Amino acid sequence: MHRPRLPFSRPLPRRRVLLAGVGAAAALLGPPPGTAVAARRPRTAAPLQPYAAYWFPDSLPSGTPGDGIVWRSLADWTPKADRDLPFNTATVPLAERFTPVPANTTARAGQARISALAAFDRTAGNPSQGSATADYYAPTHWAYLDELVFWGGSAGEGLIVAPNAPVVDAAHRNGVPVLGTVFLPPVAYGGQLRWTRDLVRKDAAGRFPLAAKLVAVARAYGFDGWFLNAETEGGDAALAADMRGFLRALRAAGAPHGLRITWYDAMDTSGRVGWQGALDERNQEFFQDAAGPVADTLFVDFRWSARSLADSGRLAEQLGRSRYELWAGVDVESAGWDTVTDWDAIVPTDRDQVVSYGFYRPEWTLSHLPAGRTPGDFHAADDRFWCGEGLDPTRPGGPGGGWRAPAASVADRSAVTALPFATTFNTGHGLRWYDRGTVTSDTPWNRLGLQDRLPPRRWAVRTAGQCPSVTLDFADAWRGGSSLLVRGTLDSPTTVELFPTRLRCGAATVLDLTHRLDPGSGPVTVEVAVARRDAPAPGEPAPYVYLPAGTVEAGEGGWRTVTLRIGGAAGTGTVRALGVRLTGRAGAPVAWRLGGLAVHGAARKPGAPHGLKVTEAATAGGTTALRVTWRRSAGPVRHYELHRHLPDGTRVFLGGTCGTAFHLPGLRRAAREPAALLEVRAVDELFASSAPSRTRHPW
Numbered sequence: 001m002h003r004p005r006l007p008f009s010r011p012l013p014r015r016r017v018l019l020a021g022v023g024a025a026a027a028l029l030g031p032p033p034g035t036a037v038a039a040r041r042p043r044t045a046a047p048l049q050p051y052a053a054y055w056f057p058d059s060l061p062s063g064t065p066g067d068g069i070v071w072r073s074l075a076d077w078t079p080k081a082d083r084d085l086p087f088n089t090a091t092v093p094l095a096e097r098f099t100p101v102p103a104n105t106t107a108r109a110g111q112a113r114i115s116a117l118a119a120f121d122r123t124a125g126n127p128s129q130g131s132a133t134a135d136y137y138a139p140t141h142w143a144y145l146d147e148l149v150f151w152g153g154s155a156g157e158g159l160i161v162a163p164n165a166p167v168v169d170a171a172h173r174n175g176v177p178v179l180g181t182v183f184l185p186p187v188a189y190g191g192q193l194r195w196t197r198d199l200v201r202k203d204a205a206g207r208f209p210l211a212a213k214l215v216a217v218a219r220a221y222g223f224d225g226w227f228l229n230a231e232t233e234g235g236d237a238a239l240a241a242d243m244r245g246f247l248r249a250l251r252a253a254g255a256p257h258g259l260r261i262t263w264y265d266a267m268d269t270s271g272r273v274g275w276q277g278a279l280d281e282r283n284q285e286f287f288q289d290a291a292g293p294v295a296d297t298l299f300v301d302f303r304w305s306a307r308s309l310a311d312s313g314r315l316a317e318q319l320g321r322s323r324y325e326l327w328a329g330v331d332v333e334s335a336g337w338d339t340v341t342d343w344d345a346i347v348p349t350d351r352d353q354v355v356s357y358g359f360y361r362p363e364w365t366l367s368h369l370p371a372g373r374t375p376g377d378f379h380a381a382d383d384r385f386w387c388g389e390g391l392d393p394t395r396p397g398g399p400g401g402g403w404r405a406p407a408a409s410v411a412d413r414s415a416v417t418a419l420p421f422a423t424t425f426n427t428g429h430g431l432r433w434y435d436r437g438t439v440t441s442d443t444p445w446n447r448l449g450l451q452d453r454l455p456p457r458r459w460a461v462r463t464a465g466q467c468p469s470v471t472l473d474f475a476d477a478w479r480g481g482s483s484l485l486v487r488g489t490l491d492s493p494t495t496v497e498l499f500p501t502r503l504r505c506g507a508a509t510v511l512d513l514t515h516r517l518d519p520g521s522g523p524v525t526v527e528v529a530v531a532r533r534d535a536p537a538p539g540e541p542a543p544y545v546y547l548p549a550g551t552v553e554a555g556e557g558g559w560r561t562v563t564l565r566i567g568g569a570a571g572t573g574t575v576r577a578l579g580v581r582l583t584g585r586a587g588a589p590v591a592w593r594l595g596g597l598a599v600h601g602a603a604r605k606p607g608a609p610h611g612l613k614v615t616e617a618a619t620a621g622g623t624t625a626l627r628v629t630w631r632r633s634a635g636p637v638r639h640y641e642l643h644r645h646l647p648d649g650t651r652v653f654l655g656g657t658c659g660t661a662f663h664l665p666g667l668r669r670a671a672r673e674p675a676a677l678l679e680v681r682a683v684d685e686l687f688a689s690s691a692p693s694r695t696r697h698p699w
Helices: 013-020 165-174 193-199 208-220 237-258 306-318 375-387 566-570
Strands: 115-118 145-150 180-183 227-229 262-264 297-300 324-329 358-359 421-423 433-437 438-441 459-463 469-473 481-490 493-506 508-515 522-531 545-550 558-566 571-581 589-600 608-621 622-629 640-644 651-657 661-667 677-682 693-698
Touching: 013 651, 115 297, 115 558, 115 566, 115 651, 145 262, 165 180, 165 589, 180 208, 193 237, 208 237, 208 508, 208 622, 237 262, 262 358, 297 306, 306 324, 324 438, 375 469, 438 651, 459 608, 508 522, 522 589, 545 571, 558 566, 571 589, 608 693, 622 677, 622 693, 651 661, 661 677
Parallel strands: 115 145, 115 358, 145 180, 180 227, 227 262, 262 297, 297 324, 324 358
Antiparallel strands: 421 589, 433 438, 459 493, 469 481, 481 589, 493 571, 508 558, 508 589, 522 545, 522 571, 608 622, 622 661, 640 651, 640 677, 677 693
């Protein structure tokens, strides 16, 4: 697989690596074992800071780990001894999804899907619950993904990487499973065959202890399985047989809990590393052997061809498996949408699609941007990557030698299936934190677990006139860090399609719309678009009815919330799509923000959490770090938010999590306050907050 790069360094082209004969590595390249290297950023761990977990299978490297790295053995891991487990545990269940009528005529339902292998940080030093920067990979195009692999692992840090909780919680909210990574690196990158043997070692009873440990980790941390990549050279057929037995044990132990396995095309049945670029007789026994399935999916190495993929699909079907359980690797780390790919070999437009495909390092949409990049810059690039250069999934383009955006080939999915449903268009990172239109923290942040469900079709806009720009914007928000901004000259009524849904509504169901105009905007008349039936055909709009939500006149600043009774105005039944229709006046440019959208029945505040307490404290450099925990609220809870009350009466947002433990870094004493007053509140799906649980930490 493509040679990894250090963060913020120039990547080494994959072709050059292969020609150099050093093999391919499949994770973030860390320092060689026992070698200290000059850090590109401070690596010493902050007091009490929890990080995403990583391990070696059993034996550790010789020498001394680099700064900020802790060498751990998975064989020694137990949940009770894992002091960071409460901070790394995901709690959002995997949502159910449905496939609406495709947004265009080329996207296929029930055929190719997409896996993504994305790196969110280095293996060591990846904060468990987010950090104080908005410059972070915040994926939002979950609608096209079938699987996310939390990419990482290196011989100098650790080979087994568990995803952090915010990534899993955000993915699960949108129905996407997340896999951890098991990486056994090439010798050229510090790989040692003893680590492969450690992984597949049997006990006296013939069992595979580390298979059981991997299942225990996934269950304790709340993610969905493992991506396994064995690329260490020097093995033999006996080791390959042990690896196959290990995979069988892992699958048997994990399947009752819904866990899955993806195997990377590297080790073959001889035990050698020989990337096939195909499913064939040399590697098929790691996918399916005579006794049945061994792995749930196979990631096919990048050296595939049109013929090898066609043959692979046929072989999968001969084995009684779906051809779409094969991911054809597409390496976008270095070139993103300029990556040259034979798309017709994977997703032809004139016949059934051949296999599924997997993106290697789609976080290129962030990393390729220059210094000074903003969250808005990232989302503009990410929208183009997933939906096409025209930023219109109803007309994404496709055939030809250029970039074929996922929206052109893969039908989107939606997890908006039950009431209550609400979104504030929060992307999970931002420059400030807003609460009901007021800034309650001016510190940049990323906490993906707080991300909302966002419109999947960026951007499906229907108008007979000029098409406005539609963006996720960070200059103002109703709640969280962002809002949806529509800007342009609305010289004709313009419908912005937002969500395919399956919302069962009754006579008492209402819709809340929170919106405003930016200063200098012309007036706009707002209607809510509600569809009770699906679009009649791919690429066509849903049959909307339009519910009046009033006119906002120029100069009328401030957020306003309009409540509409959907059942009374449009009849009971299932709402299958939601959007807004905007009409300008006299050609005046419009800048209209949508800060919140909710559909619900009778609502009540969630129950309060209890027992907020400080469990650990550490002071360094004039600041104090705390670890705090609390007891879960009764009833449904979306997430928890933590605030601090200052002596002047100001209430400051500190962060949020879907779990019940949190790390608070960098607290400073305000004036001469005797103690810091902290509180935690439960937040429900409609973003209503509970009464607080409070504690004081003396200075």
